[in-house]
Amino acid sequence: MHPFTIAEASRKLKAKEISPVELARHCLHRIEVLNPEIGAFITVTAERALADANAAEARMMKHESKTPLDGVPIAHKDIFETAGILTTAHSRILKENVPTRDAAVVKRLADAGTVMLGKLATLEFALAGPSFDLPWPPARNPWNSSCFTGGSSSGTAAAVAAGMILGGTGTDTGGSIRGPAALCGISGIKPTYGRCSRSGVIPLAHSLDHVGPMAWTAEDCAMLLQQMAGHDPADPQSADVAVPDFSADIGRSLRGLRIGVVDRFHKLDNPVCDATAAAIAQSVELLVASGAEVGEAKLSSLKEYSAANRIIMNAEAAAYHEHAMKTRFDAFGERMRNRMLLASFLTSSDYIQAQRRRRELCLELANVMKDFDVLVTAAAADEAPLMEDVPFWDGLEKPGLPLPWNLTGYPAIAVCMGFGPNGLPLSIQIGGRPFAEATLFQVASFLESSTPWRSKRPSL
Amino acid sequence: MSELSLSDLVVLLRARGVPVENIQFERLHEGYLKLRGLVNDMSRPMNLDTGLVVTFWPEDSPCTRSR
Numbered sequence: 001m002h003p004f005t006i007a008e009a010s011r012k013l014k015a016k017e018i019s020p021v022e023l024a025r026h027c028l029h030r031i032e033v034l035n036p037e038i039g040a041f042i043t044v045t046a047e048r049a050l051a052d053a054n055a056a057e058a059r060m061m062k063h064e065s066k067t068p069l070d071g072v073p074i075a076h077k078d079i080f081e082t083a084g085i086l087t088t089a090h091s092r093i094l095k096e097n098v099p100t101r102d103a104a105v106v107k108r109l110a111d112a113g114t115v116m117l118g119k120l121a122t123l124e125f126a127l128a129g130p131s132f133d134l135p136w137p138p139a140r141n142p143w144n145s146s147c148f149t150g151g152s153s154s155g156t157a158a159a160v161a162a163g164m165i166l167g168g169t170g171t172d173t174g175g176s177i178r179g180p181a182a183l184c185g186i187s188g189i190k191p192t193y194g195r196c197s198r199s200g201v202i203p204l205a206h207s208l209d210h211v212g213p214m215a216w217t218a219e220d221c222a223m224l225l226q227q228m229a230g231h232d233p234a235d236p237q238s239a240d241v242a243v244p245d246f247s248a249d250i251g252r253s254l255r256g257l258r259i260g261v262v263d264r265f266h267k268l269d270n271p272v273c274d275a276t277a278a279a280i281a282q283s284v285e286l287l288v289a290s291g292a293e294v295g296e297a298k299l300s301s302l303k304e305y306s307a308a309n310r311i312i313m314n315a316e317a318a319a320y321h322e323h324a325m326k327t328r329f330d331a332f333g334e335r336m337r338n339r340m341l342l343a344s345f346l347t348s349s350d351y352i353q354a355q356r357r358r359r360e361l362c363l364e365l366a367n368v369m370k371d372f373d374v375l376v377t378a379a380a381a382d383e384a385p386l387m388e389d390v391p392f393w394d395g396l397e398k399p400g401l402p403l404p405w406n407l408t409g410y411p412a413i414a415v416c417m418g419f420g421p422n423g424l425p426l427s428i429q430i431g432g433r434p435f436a437e438a439t440l441f442q443v444a445s446f447l448e449s450s451t452p453w454r455s456k457r458p459s460l
Numbered sequence: 461m462s463e464l465s466l467s468d469l470v471v472l473l474r475a476r477g478v479p480v481e482n483i484q485f486e487r488l489h490e491g492y493l494k495l496r497g498l499v500n501d502m503s504r505p506m507n508l509d510t511g512l513v514v515t516f517w518p519e520d521s522p523c524t525r526s527r
Binding site for chain 2: 300303304306307308310311314329330334337338339341342343344345346350353354356357359360392393396397
């Protein structure tokens, strides 16, 4: 059985060409064989998976499938609470933490009929890593296990790329869905702020945290998001807006779509490698050939967006972890301890000015988006680095390409657009208007279907 | 206001009661300077009269309009 996309699996399940139990067993086998090297899973819930799969199979035999995701194997980043199942945030602090409830999104996906295979590695508290002084190793990149996955939804990206799961959940506060998606060669979307409930998700920075799906293709992400999105009063920032059909525009012509390329982000502010520059150029050529109108979008320096994001993120994270830093300092890993110590040197004025600057940058992006339907830049500057080459102060070194979309809350998706000289994935990023995720899926799917990159899988 | 020197940083952490045994101070100070550099590089907001926006919605979104 070759690795499936969610869309393929959904069709085959519906046609009874495969069964949910077969599919679950196939994924569990891959986890058993591959996880010792890749480290994507912290907890494997094999019994739960087989129970879910059997229930899905029973529904299918009675022609009572719940949704197109019924019987589809997924897993959750280990900061999503799961009732009765260990939820660690990849930290010694929560090594014994077994929640009594499911996070809202976990429940939505379970109600959709998905098969839950377990909990996935992250950076410690979705912030600091890769770390080797925690109870579990960091996830490794399936394209080359000596390389970093990116963070913090590392396990989800690695597990999808390795074909252990067909899709999963991630969170994105400063690129934590799009970064790992980029380095592992999959698709991942940070939806609009408030689109998915964060209730039951261990926070990193409340005003920047987003929940979103990760999968092999943009179409698969649309299918997952369809079941994850929706208003939830339990999350004060949840948006009370209608959930459209996210797949509705996939396959539709791009003619007349206005696409802005944010050249300065990837040429000037965080210059990308030659291969990524070529991938962006190829994307633009394809978009022009499809009838889209392409122009340059002019925004402030990426440094501005990045600085405001990093100040707010670190300050809000420090507030969340303040008590544990006082009472369980040594239980944190070294990278996490240091990040939180640093954050304690931010002043209230720093935070307030960053929030004010954020307001201005939101207005700037809103003005630019009057002229464009989507923006294009890189999702990552280069191929994945070796684990040992990830800087200790990763995140403070260069302005982050995904950060403008966290700061403003606008949606953005990462799409694999080829492979670099080391054979590792390259990725571009497409940003859109608030609550216009369907347009992102339209453009991302067009690029995926116009290139051969989705047919190449890691050799494992 | 100037940035903390390495020795000031050590004194401050000790004064706060942070368990300092396992901290590499030089590396922490390096990170501190990177973070302060980031703060200092951010442009000062043009309008200091505007309120602090903590509860945040994307501009022009249905949420913004309904609130």
